[in-house]
Amino acid sequence: MNRTAAQVHGWLLLLPTAVLLAAFTHYPAGATLWHSFFSTPKPNRPAVFSGLDNYRAMAEDPVFWQSLANNLWFALGTIPVSIALALLMAIWINGRLRGRAFLRLAFFTPTVLPMIAVANIWLFFYTPQYGLLEQLTGLFGLPNHNWLGSNETALGCLIVVTVWKEAGFFMIFYLAALQAVSPNLYEAARIEGAGPWTIFRRITFPLLMPTTLFVLVNAVINSFRLVDHIVVMTRGGPDNATSLLLYYIYDVGFKFWDSAYAAALTMVLLVILGATAVLQFGFLEKRIHYR
Amino acid sequence: MSAISLRGVSKSWDSARAVNDVSFEAAAGRFVVLLGPSGCGKSTTLRLIAGLDDVSSGQVLIGGSDVTGLPPAQRGISMVFQSYALFPHLSVAENIVFGLKVRKIDAADRARRLARVADLLGLEKLLERKPSQLSGGQQQRVALGRAIIAEAPVCLMDEPLSNLDAQLRQEMRREIRALQRKLGITMVYVTHDQTEAMTMADQVILLRDGRIEQDGTPEELYNRPATAFTARFVGTPPMNVVSLPGHTKAGQLLGVRPEDIHIGAEGLAAEVESIEYLGADSIVACRAGAETLTVRVARAASYAAGTAVKLSWNPDATHAFDAATGLRCS
Ligand SMILES: Nc1ncnc2c1ncn2[C@@H]1O[C@H](COP(=O)(O)OP(=O)(O)OP(=O)(O)O)[C@@H](O)[C@H]1O
Ligand SMILES: [Mg+2]
Numbered sequence: 001m002n003r004t005a006a007q008v009h010g011w012l013l014l015l016p017t018a019v020l021l022a023a024f025t026h027y028p029a030g031a032t033l034w035h036s037f038f039s040t041p042k043p044n045r046p047a048v049f050s051g052l053d054n055y056r057a058m059a060e061d062p063v064f065w066q067s068l069a070n071n072l073w074f075a076l077g078t079i080p081v082s083i084a085l086a087l088l089m090a091i092w093i094n095g096r097l098r099g100r101a102f103l104r105l106a107f108f109t110p111t112v113l114p115m116i117a118v119a120n121i122w123l124f125f126y127t128p129q130y131g132l133l134e135q136l137t138g139l140f141g142l143p144n145h146n147w148l149g150s151n152e153t154a155l156g157c158l159i160v161v162t163v164w165k166e167a168g169f170f171m172i173f174y175l176a177a178l179q180a181v182s183p184n185l186y187e188a189a190r191i192e193g194a195g196p197w198t199i200f201r202r203i204t205f206p207l208l209m210p211t212t213l214f215v216l217v218n219a220v221i222n223s224f225r226l227v228d229h230i231v232v233m234t235r236g237g238p239d240n241a242t243s244l245l246l247y248y249i250y251d252v253g254f255k256f257w258d259s260a261y262a263a264a265l266t267m268v269l270l271v272i273l274g275a276t277a278v279l280q281f282g283f284l285e286k287r288i289h290y291r
Numbered sequence: 292m293s294a295i296s297l298r299g300v301s302k303s304w305d306s307a308r309a310v311n312d313v314s315f316e317a318a319a320g321r322f323v324v325l326l327g328p329s330g331c332g333k334s335t336t337l338r339l340i341a342g343l344d345d346v347s348s349g350q351v352l353i354g355g356s357d358v359t360g361l362p363p364a365q366r367g368i369s370m371v372f373q374s375y376a377l378f379p380h381l382s383v384a385e386n387i388v389f390g391l392k393v394r395k396i397d398a399a400d401r402a403r404r405l406a407r408v409a410d411l412l413g414l415e416k417l418l419e420r421k422p423s424q425l426s427g428g429q430q431q432r433v434a435l436g437r438a439i440i441a442e443a444p445v446c447l448m449d450e451p452l453s454n455l456d457a458q459l460r461q462e463m464r465r466e467i468r469a470l471q472r473k474l475g476i477t478m479v480y481v482t483h484d485q486t487e488a489m490t491m492a493d494q495v496i497l498l499r500d501g502r503i504e505q506d507g508t509p510e511e512l513y514n515r516p517a518t519a520f521t522a523r524f525v526g527t528p529p530m531n532v533v534s535l536p537g538h539t540k541a542g543q544l545l546g547v548r549p550e551d552i553h554i555g556a557e558g559l560a561a562e563v564e565s566i567e568y569l570g571a572d573s574i575v576a577c578r579a580g581a582e583t584l585t586v587r588v589a590r591a592a593s594y595a596a597g598t599a600v601k602l603s604w605n606p607d608a609t610h611a612f613d614a615a616t617g618l619r620c621s
Contacts, residue, residue, distance in 0.1 A: 182374060182376065184372045184374050184376035185376050185378060187343050187363075187370075187372070187376065188370070188372060188376040188378075188437075189378075189389070189393075190343070190362070190363050190364065191341060191343075191363045191364060191368065191369065191370050191390075192364065192389055192390030192393050192394075192437075192441070193364035193390060193393045193394050194364075194389075194390075194393045198393055202378075202389075202393075203378060206380045207379070207380060209380075
């Protein structure tokens with residue numbers, strides 16, 4: 001009797017979260033999967049079951065493939081750089097006594113700024129002719145270049161903005177982890193004759209692995225869900241050069257109103273994110289857990 | 292030649308002077324204990340010897356050569372931290388050979404030395420474990436192993452037993468002392484526990500507010516305390532250092548150990564305040580005027596609180612200290 005009461009109690013405590021999770025995460029995911037097997041409903045024609053038609057169309061959609069490729073390049077360009085930069089900044093700040101609070105704030109600022117504002121600032125940097133970047137390259141006598149307007153550089157420009165924004169955010173986690181490491185460990189290593197590089201390689205870096213995993217998961221997720229910068233800065237252009245997966249979904253869903261195809265695209269995104277999560281938590285976590 | 296020698300070493304931080312003009316010599320192969328109350332500068336002194344902090348002034352010599360400006364790794368020392376400072380991501384074996392790997396000792400030599408240390412400390416079965424899977428005493432042994440595998444002539448320890456329970460502490464005291472003798476290393480051992488100091492040390496250096504209060508053998512500190520502070524710090528319970536007009540010269544304090552006081556038919560009139568039963572003996576606290584004296588009596592003492600007693604002692608067993616400076620008279 002008492003046990004039953006306790007169990008009911010437990011479930012009741014879980015209920016609010018469970019309801020929210022089900023209503024806003026699990027149900028939409030399930031519904032999306034369901035809708036992806038139907039045609040898009042039109043005013044004069046309701047949705048009909050179409051099996052894998054949406055997925056077949058996707059396989060033949062060059063914009064989808066380009067968005068996917070763009071997204072992979074984008075992930076490859078942002079994740080390692082922003083993590084490395086975050087680690088570097090954290091170690092640098094951690095070693096300083098003076099100005100630590102100020103530096104931390106300075107590096108963190110990009111993260112607290114609203115993304116639309118950030119995008120607008122960078123838009124100004126990249127503006128052709130009179131943008132900051134143009135003025136700088138102009139000083140060195142380089143020819144004009146439309147950074148966001150040309151196929152070769154547009155994605156790179158977005159990568160730079162994202163790295164700038166994310167590195168400070170990840171740094172906060174690294175900094176917290178570094179501050180939790182007992183200074184005695186470094187001292188013990190120094191007494192054993194370890195130099196700064198050995199200490200980093202054999203002690204600091206391995207001790208930060210749980211943080212790196214956490215940051216990595218976040219970085220991967222972020223790289224697949226970037227949409228606001230693109231909306232403000234390039235709208236996927238030029239010629240889909242900066243169209244990432246989520247932006248393409250947004251385009252398909254809310255510009256072309258092809259909600260069924262958007263649902264199918266969303267499933268692909270979900271599968272990609274799910275697979276990375278399994279890989280990271282299932283595989284990496286086993287190797288780095290020592291506490 | 293002394294293994295360690297400090298010459299006028301001081302260390303100041305912006306706010307305070309933690310170590311103030313400390314000089315001492317420690318002969319090779321000796322067990323030296325830095326003793327003192329919390330905040331007296333023991334750890335700081337040890338860190339200055341290790342080179343983890345830089346001296347503000349003075350010189351540190353190890354093995355006869357001046358190491359004042361050298362980094363820790365070049366001083367020929369090893370160190371055990373109070374928190375053990377084991378690397379949590381490395382196995383016991385990796386922790387122990389960490390320094391050998393850093394110093395690029397070849398694998399065969401490493402394995403040989405690891406086997407020897409593991410055997411010495413009884414760690415053979417634990418080599419593959421991570422520090423988090425060890426008990427406090429086992430972690431302590433690993434830290435000890437990491438310190439001795441380098442075969443450095445000097446080993447520094449900062450309160451290495453303070454995280455252990457009383458029983459284990461006693462056991463480890465003996466083990467550390469035996470190990471130090473066996474390996475013939477010079478040990479500098481920090482503790483705030485005077486029992487630990489008295490039982491382990493060849494030489495005790497008692498610190499107070501960053502200065503050396505007394506430097507001598509445990510017997511010297513016990514039998515001839517140089518100051519009233521030393522007298523009050525050493526012994527369980529420590530010496531009674533009291534002002535009893537009529538028993539000493541004016542301006543002096545009387546020092547007498549609890550075991551040298553007898554409760555009898557005549558002497559100083561006092562009243563029993565409390566009794567602490569320790570088994571083999573009891574500590575009786577007696578109030579005489581404004582002072583309280585502790586008296587050690589054999590077995591259980593059958594006095595009720597409030598009993599009037601008479602305290603006497605052999606004049607040869609007393610010590611006299613200057614009331615103003617605390618220094619020993621004669
Ligand atoms: N990094 C530091 N900065 C400023 N003051 C310090 C620093 N380290 C120690 N001190 C001060 O120096 C004095 C001596 O400190 P120390 O750690 O040597 O004491 P200790 O004898 O080891 O005490 P405990 O038994 O509590 O460990 C203390 O007053 C302490 O506040
Ligand atoms: Mg200390």
